[in-house]
Structure formats: C-alpha cells, structure tokens
Amino acid sequence: MSVFTPLARPELETFLAPYGLGRLHDFQGIAAGSENTNYFISLEGGEFVLTLVERGPIQDLPFFIELLDVLHDANLPVPYALRTTDGSALREMAGKPALLQPRLPGKHIKEPNTQHCVQIGELLGHLHLATRDRVLERKTDRGLDWMLTEGTNFLSHLEAGQRPLLQAVLSEIEQLKPRIMALPRANLHADLFRDNVLFEGTHLTGLIDFYNACSGPELYDVAIALNDWCSHEDGHIDGVRARALLGAYATLRPFTAAEAELWPTMLRIACLRFWLSRLIAAESFAGQDVLIHDPMEFQMRLAQRQKVSTPLPFAL
Incomplete structure (x- = not known):
C-alpha cells in the first residue's frame, strides 16, 4: 500500500483541531497513490482528504494552492486547500508538508464511453x-x-x-x-x-x-x-x-x-x-x-x- 507515512489517531486529532471541523470519526490510508501519502478523513464537519507531500516540487506548493483557488473560483469541480481558523492553508505533519482538502464525491471510471x-x-x-x-x-x-x-x-x-x-x-x-x-x-x-x-x-x-x-x-x-x-x-x-x-x-x-x-x-x-x-x-x-x-x-x-x-x- 502506498502510504509512506503511517499516522496514529492522537497526532491526527491534534493536527485537525485548528480547522474547527469537529471530532474525528474515522480515517483510512489510500492505497492508490504512487508519490504522496493520502488519507480519507471523516470529521463531524464532513469528509476530507489529507495529503502529506512526500517528494517532488515541495517548494511549489504555494503555486498548487493558488491554482486550485483559481479553478475553484471558476466553479470547476476541484479540491482546494482548507484554511485553519487562523487562515493557514499549508501546514506540516510528521515532518511533511500537509494539506487538508474536501473529499469530492464519485468514483473512478475504468471503461469510459x-x-x-x-x-x-x-x-x-x-x-x-x-x-x-x-x-x-x-x-x-x-x-x-x-x-x-x-x-x-x-x-x-x-x-x-x-x-x-x-x-x-x-x-x-x-x-x-x-x-x-x-x-x-x-x-x-x-x-x-x-x-x-x-x-x-x-x-x-x-x-x-x-x-x-x-x-x-x-x-x-x-x-x-x-x-x-x-x-x-x-x-x-x-x-x-x-x-x-x-x-x-x-x-x-x-x-x-x-x-x-x-x-x-x-x-x-x-x-x-x-x-x-x-x-x-x-x-x-x-x-x-x-x-x-x-x-x-x-x-x-x-x-x-x-x-x-x-x-x-x-x-x-
């Protein structure tokens, strides 16, 4: 499974508290990733995806955050970085850059028409x-x-x-x-x-x-x-x-x-x-x-x- 950084509930609860999204119900590592660590996060306030950036252009994370804000504002169905109550979008967890984003509905298509x-x-x-x-x-x-x-x-x-x-x-x-x-x-x-x-x-x-x-x-x-x-x-x-x-x-x-x-x-x-x-x-x-x-x-x-x-x- 491509979860490079395992996380425990106590450290997740500490990380998630500043978003003001309520109590942590559940979390699960996502096996499909090949470059970053991703978790499904279930909170009282909804369903989210937590990404820990493991490799690649970490210095460009502000670019990705800005681009997704632009596309979200244009009403495209994209994730975007949620802010904590003090306005922080890019944070750190387990020594890795971390982003929390809304989990979008739907499934992947294997046989497109x-x-x-x-x-x-x-x-x-x-x-x-x-x-x-x-x-x-x-x-x-x-x-x-x-x-x-x-x-x-x-x-x-x-x-x-x-x-x-x-x-x-x-x-x-x-x-x-x-x-x-x-x-x-x-x-x-x-x-x-x-x-x-x-x-x-x-x-x-x-x-x-x-x-x-x-x-x-x-x-x-x-x-x-x-x-x-x-x-x-x-x-x-x-x-x-x-x-x-x-x-x-x-x-x-x-x-x-x-x-x-x-x-x-x-x-x-x-x-x-x-x-x-x-x-x-x-x-x-x-x-x-x-x-x-x-x-x-x-x-x-x-x-x-x-x-x-x-x-x-x-x-x-």
Whole structure:
C-alpha cells in the first residue's frame, strides 16, 4: 500500500483541531497513490482528504494552492486547500508538508464511453479558459528538457528493439521544440488520467491530484488526456471516443492551424513522458511495496502513435 507515512489517531486529532471541523470519526490510508501519502478523513464537519507531500516540487506548493483557488473560483469541480481558523492553508505533519482538502464525491471510471469523454473534453476546455488570460507560471520538472536528458540516459540500457522507438521521438523533440513551446498556453493539469477523475454515473464530479500541474502548451494537456481516455488495451486510439473528447474541447477553445500540424508529435511526446517516468519508477522502487504502473503500456501507445489517423477538429 502506498502510504509512506503511517499516522496514529492522537497526532491526527491534534493536527485537525485548528480547522474547527469537529471530532474525528474515522480515517483510512489510500492505497492508490504512487508519490504522496493520502488519507480519507471523516470529521463531524464532513469528509476530507489529507495529503502529506512526500517528494517532488515541495517548494511549489504555494503555486498548487493558488491554482486550485483559481479553478475553484471558476466553479470547476476541484479540491482546494482548507484554511485553519487562523487562515493557514499549508501546514506540516510528521515532518511533511500537509494539506487538508474536501473529499469530492464519485468514483473512478475504468471503461469510459463517449459521454465520459465529452465531459473530459469540456472539463479540460474550461480549465484552460480559466487560466490562459493569467497563467500562473510553473515550469514542469518533467518537460521536454527532462525527456531529452532521461531518454538519452535510457538509450544505453533499453533492449535493442526499444531504442529506435525512443530515438525517433527524442529527435522529433530536438527538431520541433521551439514550435511546440510557441503553441497557445495556459495552466495544465498534466496528469489527466482516469484515476484522477471522479464520476457519479456519467456525471463528472471531480478532478483531483494536481501535483504535476504546470504552465505550458494546452495541446500537451489534451494529448495526455486523449492517450488515456481514448486508448484500447493494445494502444490503438478509439476514434469515436477521441472525436467526442476533441469535439467537446474545440467547442470551447478552437484549435489553431499550428496545433493541428503538431498534433501527432504531441501525442507521441505525451506517451514518452509517461513511458520514461514509469521506467524510472520501476527502477527506483523495485522490490518495494509501492504502486508502480506498467511502463510497457506507454511503450505500446508510443508505437501505435507513429501513425495518427484522428486529426484535430475545426482547426483554424
């Protein structure tokens, strides 16, 4: 179970008291996390999620808090940092930065249909529109430069059959990086997978886990989402679901001609980012009781993205 920091009831009660949310009823560690420790917290005042930030860009936590405040104010279904009675949002517990957030209703979708994908497209469109006029700047720590560095490192110890696939997309990044970075920008979720979205039936009720959020090309966010929500197990894109997601997004934020031209490249880059991060996690946490996603999933998707038959709609 991916609960890196175990907590006991007395220390939780002490930590939670300043929020003024009443007595602690129950708490439970969440097994799904792969980077941070998360607990479901049940208080007299409602249901909440406590996150202890274990690794990553801890210095950027004020950015995440501000971004979620902006999105919450724009009526997006996102968590946000609750304040104590003296106004503190970012606190410390067990020596780790800690945030308490409302627990959003709903469950994760394992097998999305077109209606789910329509709502994902709409959600992403609203997220980008809420931030593109005043982008909160944060450079991702897993961007194009990171991909070039880590990808080059992995070339030496991948199997021979994997190297051409990796080398091709690295060369593409080197060639097209200036054009990619010139695409329309906003704040990105940058990890919009099925396990970060909540639904009640076909109604989207929550978008969670913003710890990869950053500023960057909006098209990259679309590619990340489509690669997960619209892929079959063998890595092929489901054209019906893909057109539903892209059409819903484009209704809110039309794509540009430059984005249409770079769309196949961006799909490949979005695959590479998660192929590399999963390869790194598999090496770093081998033999440990930590949730590790299969790197082969994104290797397969990258192989399938060498030819892309689902174009962007309504490119201007």
